Amino acid sequence: MTPMLDVAGLDVWFGPAHDRVTAVRGATFAVAPGESFGLVGESGSGKSTILRAVTGLISGWSGRIAVEGKAVTAMRRDRAFQKTVQMVFQDPYASLHPRHSVDRVLSETLALQGLGDVDRRITRLLEDVGLGRGFRFRYPHQLSGGQRQRVAIARALAAEPRLLLLDEPTSALDVSVQAEILNLLKDLRAEHQLTYVMVSHDLAVVAHMCDRLAVMQAGRIVEIMDAATLRAATPREEYSRALIAASTWQR
Amino acid sequence: MTAPLLSIRDLRVTFPTRQGEFQAVRGVSFDLGRERLGVVGESGSGKSMTGRAILGLVRPPGRVTAARMDLDGQPILNLPERRMRAIRGGRISMVMQDPKFSLNPVMRVGQQIIEAYRLHAGGGRAQARAKAMEMLAAVQIRDPERVFDLYPHEVSGGMGQRIMIAMMLAPDPEILIADEPTSALDVSVRAEVLNIMDALVRDRGMGLIFISHDLNLVAQFCDRVLIMYAGRVVEELPARDLHAARHPYTRGLLDSLPRLDAPVDRLAVLEREESWRTEAIEGSMLDAQPGGLR
Numbered sequence: 423m424t425p426m427l428d429v430a431g432l433d434v435w436f437g438p439a440h441d442r443v444t445a446v447r448g449a450t451f452a453v454a455p456g457e458s459f460g461l462v463g464e465s466g467s468g469k470s471t472i473l474r475a476v477t478g479l480i481s482g483w484s485g486r487i488a489v490e491g492k493a494v495t496a497m498r499r500d501r502a503f504q505k506t507v508q509m510v511f512q513d514p515y516a517s518l519h520p521r522h523s524v525d526r527v528l529s530e531t532l533a534l535q536g537l538g539d540v541d542r543r544i545t546r547l548l549e550d551v552g553l554g555r556g557f558r559f560r561y562p563h564q565l566s567g568g569q570r571q572r573v574a575i576a577r578a579l580a581a582e583p584r585l586l587l588l589d590e591p592t593s594a595l596d597v598s599v600q601a602e603i604l605n606l607l608k609d610l611r612a613e614h615q616l617t618y619v620m621v622s623h624d625l626a627v628v629a630h631m632c633d634r635l636a637v638m639q640a641g642r643i644v645e646i647m648d649a650a651t652l653r654a655a656t657p658r659e660e661y662s663r664a665l666i667a668a669s670t671w672q673r
Numbered sequence: 674m675t676a677p678l679l680s681i682r683d684l685r686v687t688f689p690t691r692q693g694e695f696q697a698v699r700g701v702s703f704d705l706g707r708e709r710l711g712v713v714g715e716s717g718s719g720k721s722m723t724g725r726a727i728l729g730l731v732r733p734p735g736r737v738t739a740a741r742m743d744l745d746g747q748p749i750l751n752l753p754e755r756r757m758r759a760i761r762g763g764r765i766s767m768v769m770q771d772p773k774f775s776l777n778p779v780m781r782v783g784q785q786i787i788e789a790y791r792l793h794a795g796g797g798r799a800q801a802r803a804k805a806m807e808m809l810a811a812v813q814i815r816d817p818e819r820v821f822d823l824y825p826h827e828v829s830g831g832m833g834q835r836i837m838i839a840m841m842l843a844p845d846p847e848i849l850i851a852d853e854p855t856s857a858l859d860v861s862v863r864a865e866v867l868n869i870m871d872a873l874v875r876d877r878g879m880g881l882i883f884i885s886h887d888l889n890l891v892a893q894f895c896d897r898v899l900i901m902y903a904g905r906v907v908e909e910l911p912a913r914d915l916h917a918a919r920h921p922y923t924r925g926l927l928d929s930l931p932r933l934d935a936p937v938d939r940l941a942v943l944e945r946e947e948s949w950r951t952e953a954i955e956g957s958m959l960d961a962q963p964g965g966l967r
């Protein structure tokens with residue numbers, strides 16, 4: 423079966439040639455259609471950088487990125503790519519335009535994707551993410567953090583993507599709100615047969631959401647394991663064990 | 674039983690708004706001994722505002738009132754700023770969430786520690802420098818001589834937070850208020866910072882108020898926990914009993930956390946009840962014993 427996302431020998435770097443910082447080195451992993459795949463590691467380990475390289479937010483990369491078997495080649499992602507792959511960012515306070523209403527955010531996205539029937543679609547999207555139509559003409563400052571993240575998820579879903587890249591989607595939220603958003607993401611994945619690639623520093627969240635995960639350290643993938651291995655704390659590599667051990671503080 | 678370091682009764686923080694007065698903290702009472710006291714709650718629960726009120730950091734038009742706010746038996750509520758400055762940083766210190774915002778970016782970290790120390794303890798530059806080195810070593814910074822001359826942007830988040838702790842502890846305070854001291858840190862660094870604070874509480878007999886949204890962390894790290902909701906303490910219990918908490922809010926928070934050791938298909942969602950905002954608190958703080966050193 424063709425993987426939904428295939429990443430092989432991926433290097434990602436920042437800065438000009440003489441002052442180059444390589445943030446990801448030789449990352450290789452494949453995510454099957456319908457799978458939920460996690461990327462974990464400390465800050466600076468390169469996990470978010472991989473997502474940003476896949477979506478085209480970073481231009482300095484080499485290696486292979488392929489979505490449904492189609493390799494990404496151009497700097498700019500084409501329309502078909504954007505219809506297939508969408509991203510949800512960490513901070514719902516920063517990822518929504520403060521002076522655009524929910525309606526504008528969603529209708530703009532729909533127009534960009536060339537989708538008609540805007541009225542019906544917006545109502546549907548808002549229902550999908552658990553916001554009533556009453557939220558349609560609100561501005562971000564009239565929404566709580568959890569509601570904003572729902573709008574960001576609705577925006578990502580507007581294109582009817584098959585692969586959703588989630589960059590720490592709940593780390594800016596309270597635990598009670600986190601539970602609501604994680605439940606929503608689980609429901610949406612089942613309903614729309616979505617594939618997830620999720621970045622998180624919270625191992626319990628990743629174990630809850632993902633089937634498999636990659637542990638990253640200093641730009642490299644140390645190990646790929648399944649969620650059961652994470653829960654049992656029986657990974658192969660020393661670093662993964664240390665990371666799991668550090669997630670609970672013991673006197 | 675020893676007298677508490679800090680004794681607070683009916684603390685209220687009020688802000689005027691266009692819709693009338695808003696109380697961010699609504700009648701919080703507790704005693705702090707030489708212990709690790711955790712204060713847990715969601716954003717907006719008033720936990721940080723409680724910490725700020727103790728230090729007199731609530732800016733007008735915000736207003737702080739209390740039936741009692743005593744440090745070693747002396748009232749410290751709404752002291753004139755000049756007298757409060759002697760207490761703040763000297764006898765009660767605070768470590769904030771993100772060292773990036775609490776360190777002065779254009780001053781070498783060593784100088785910042787020296788400044789904080791001399792302000793409260795006086796003494797000459799040479800003595801202050803020695804003290805700064807000692808404090809940097811106490812927070813497990815391996816090469817204090819080198820770190821002393823660095824600027825904040827040259828150190829990592831974990832090191833920045835250790836430098837903050839070193840600075841706060843140099844004047845040897847009786848109480849440290851740590852407001853989400855590890856939320857901006859990676860898990861591996863978090864453990865180090867917690868170990869340092871843990872050792873300081875034990876070795877120096879300091880009182881620690883540990884403000885956090887992370888219930889599991891507080892359960893493991895603290896001796897006693899206050900759970901705050903909508904500006905009030907809804908439950909107080911020994912940290913080791915947190916998982917046996919009775920208040921539906923505390924239970925709801927615990928159940929909404931995904932756990933590595935207990936997989937669930939769906940997470941429980943908190944159903945908030947209006948009564949949590951108003952109901953009387955079981956096991957009132959007024960007869961609570963402040964914890965001693967164990």
